[in-house]
Amino acid sequence: MYISKYKIYATAFFMAVFFSFSGYYAVLLLSNNLLGLSFSQYFTIPVRILIVLLLFICFILIGRKEQIKQPVFIAFILFSLAYLFRIAAEILSGVQNHMSNSTFLLYFLSFCFLPFLCLFLKKELFADLKFYKWAILLSGAILAVLSFFFYRDIIGTVGRISLAVSKDENYISPLALSYSGSLTMGVALLVLLTNTNSKFVKLMLWIIAGVSCVPFFLGASRGSVIALAFPFILFILNHRSKLMSIYLLIAFVLFSAGVIVLSEQFGSTVIDRFMGINEDVDSGSSSASRLYIWSYALGHFADNPLLGHSLEVPETGHYPHNIFIEVLMATGIVGFLPFMFVIVKSVKQTLYIFKNRPELSWVAAIFLQSLIQNCFSGAIYTASWLFFSMAFILSMNLAPETIASPTLHILGQRKVRA
Numbered sequence: 001m002y003i004s005k006y007k008i009y010a011t012a013f014f015m016a017v018f019f020s021f022s023g024y025y026a027v028l029l030l031s032n033n034l035l036g037l038s039f040s041q042y043f044t045i046p047v048r049i050l051i052v053l054l055l056f057i058c059f060i061l062i063g064r065k066e067q068i069k070q071p072v073f074i075a076f077i078l079f080s081l082a083y084l085f086r087i088a089a090e091i092l093s094g095v096q097n098h099m100s101n102s103t104f105l106l107y108f109l110s111f112c113f114l115p116f117l118c119l120f121l122k123k124e125l126f127a128d129l130k131f132y133k134w135a136i137l138l139s140g141a142i143l144a145v146l147s148f149f150f151y152r153d154i155i156g157t158v159g160r161i162s163l164a165v166s167k168d169e170n171y172i173s174p175l176a177l178s179y180s181g182s183l184t185m186g187v188a189l190l191v192l193l194t195n196t197n198s199k200f201v202k203l204m205l206w207i208i209a210g211v212s213c214v215p216f217f218l219g220a221s222r223g224s225v226i227a228l229a230f231p232f233i234l235f236i237l238n239h240r241s242k243l244m245s246i247y248l249l250i251a252f253v254l255f256s257a258g259v260i261v262l263s264e265q266f267g268s269t270v271i272d273r274f275m276g277i278n279e280d281v282d283s284g285s286s287s288a289s290r291l292y293i294w295s296y297a298l299g300h301f302a303d304n305p306l307l308g309h310s311l312e313v314p315e316t317g318h319y320p321h322n323i324f325i326e327v328l329m330a331t332g333i334v335g336f337l338p339f340m341f342v343i344v345k346s347v348k349q350t351l352y353i354f355k356n357r358p359e360l361s362w363v364a365a366i367f368l369q370s371l372i373q374n375c376f377s378g379a380i381y382t383a384s385w386l387f388f389s390m391a392f393i394l395s396m397n398l399a400p401e402t403i404a405s406p407t408l409h410i411l412g413q414r415k416v417r418a
Contacts, residue, residue, distance in 0.1 A: 009061045010131065016054035017135035019047050020115065020388050022143040022180040029143065029172050033150045048110045051384075055118035062123040072345045072394055073120060075338035079327075080113050082307075082335030083380060090311055097312050104311055107381040115384065119391035132392065133191065133362060137208050140184025144211040147177060147218060160220040175377050178219025182228040183369050183385075184212040189255075190235070190362040193248075223376035229256070230372055231365035238354035290321045290376070301328040308332035319379035326380055343371070346390045349398070357398060367393050 019027070024047055031043040067073055087108070091101045151161060162174050188209040192202060216224060232252055239245045293313055297320040300309035308331045312319055320326045327339050350364035370385035 005061060009058055009125075010127065012054040012057040012061075013128065014131045014135050016051050016058065016115075017132055017388075018139045019051050019054075020384055021136055021139050022184065023135075023139035024384075025172065025176045025180055026139060026143040026146055028176075029146050029150065032172060052110050052114050052118075055115055059118040059122045062125070063121055064123050067121050067395070072342055075341040076116060076120070078338040079331065079335050079342065080108075082331035082338070083108060083327075086308055086311060086330045086335075095310065098317050101311070104381050111382050111384040112380070112387040116387045116391040119388065120395050122395070124395055124397055128392075129360070129363070132366075133187065136187050136366065137184060137191075137205075140180055140187075140212055141208045143177075143180050144184065144208075144214050147215045148211065151214075151218060155214065155218070161218045174219040175221050175223075176219070177215035178217075178221035178224040179227060179369070179373050181212040181214065181216025181219065182221075182224035183366065185209045185216060186228050186231055186365045186369055187362045188212070190231070190365050193235075194358045194361050221377075223373060226376075227369040227372040231361070231368045234350070234368070235354050235358070235361050235365075238351060239358070240355065293318070293320050294322055294325050296320075297322075297325045297329040301325075301332065304332060306332045307334055321377050321379075323374040323378070323380060323383060323386070330380065342390065342394070346371075346393055349393045349396065352398060353393075360398075363393060363396070 024044070027043050027047055028040055031040045084105070087101055087105050090097070090104075095101065097104070148155070151165070154161065154165070160174055161172075161177065165172075188205045191197070192205050192209075197205065216228075229252075232248075236245050236248045236252060239248060293316055296313045296315045300313070303309060309329055311330055313329070320329060324336075327336050331339070346367055350367055353360045353364040367386075367389040370383075370389045374383050374386050
């Protein structure tokens with residue numbers, strides 16, 4: 001019975017990670033291409049419910065009430081209450097947004113609030129790191145293989161998938177593809193750099209990193225380029241050995257050159273789009289419209305600095321595409337201060353990992369990539385990657401004796417080999 005409970009926990013946690021990240025888009029990609037767009041809602045909504053149920057199972061099995069007293073948890077609750085207050089205010093005032101206000105509530109609870117709650121309040125297990133790592137890598141690899149299978153005919157022919165596949169066809173968001181490819185590549189490469197792996201595992205990691213180029217280049221997102229590069233730059237800057245930092249910097253430059261060459265081979269415009277930001281701003285292209293959205297959102301915050309103004313930017317009928325600006329606009333100072341407290345605590349954890357626990361740098365990279373993603377796209381109520389990775393990294397006990405322990409304690413004092 002004891003072992004069976006552990007197996008239930010292990011399966012639930014692995015599947016929750018798998019579907020919270022690239023596995024979610026893999027399901028969406030399959031349903032869109034095999035059944036059509038009209039059927040996608042019958043898969044995506046149940047998957048979201050499944051994630052919450054799986055994490056709730058993990059919490060029920062190994063919850064810990066003492067975490068409730070942690071300042072970072074209290075800050076998260078205060079931010080959440082401020083955002084829920086904004087949703088309630090718009091429901092009561094009858095404000096019309098691009099989707100129903102009740103949907104905002106359901107999305108925030110299922111994508112962000114409940115996953116963070118369950119993850120942060122459960123005990124940390126040594127095996128969590130293994131499940132977390134391989135669920136991210138496996139889900140990313142599956143999405144990459146599916147991307148190649150369904151879109152192989154357009155690889156090398158268009159700069160971005162949206163130029164060849166319309167929203168009425170077997171469509172999937174370019175941003176989802178690109179950020180998933182970036183995340184999987186980043187995790188695989190950091191595990192290669194910082195962990196002792198067998199020859200077979202090294203081969204698998206190289207293969208996973210390689211196939212992840214397919215969604216990365218098909219999506220051609222500028223933000224995903226920054227998301228991929230930034231954790232490596234922080235890792236290099238915070239490395240204890242200056243000589244090793246120089247070697248890593250050289251390797252990073254060579255890797256960047258390789259990405260540029262591969263981009264040309266794939267026919268992707270990801271590098272051209274990244275280098276052409278100034279031209280887009282000068283020409284006022286749709287890609288640069290976010291600057292205007294940010295300006296509108298900050299203006300509404302200035303008008304209502306204490307409690308915020310609205311869930312969406314009224315001038316555009318959409319979210320601001322930057323989570324910090326969105327928090328200011330939606331919750332004001334009341335919600336922004338506790339939100340920033342949680343973010344700063346998470347960033348401090350990542351810096352500690354880079355400096356003192358480099359073998360866990362891939363964990364820090366998941367959070368950083370998720371944070372950067374939500375600086376350029378996405379909304380509070382769909383920021384599942386960010387809240388999942390924040391909860392995981394904040395709940396980690398980074399003491400060497402706990403992380404390195406070959407055993408784990410679950411459901412009592414008895415030990416089970418990891």
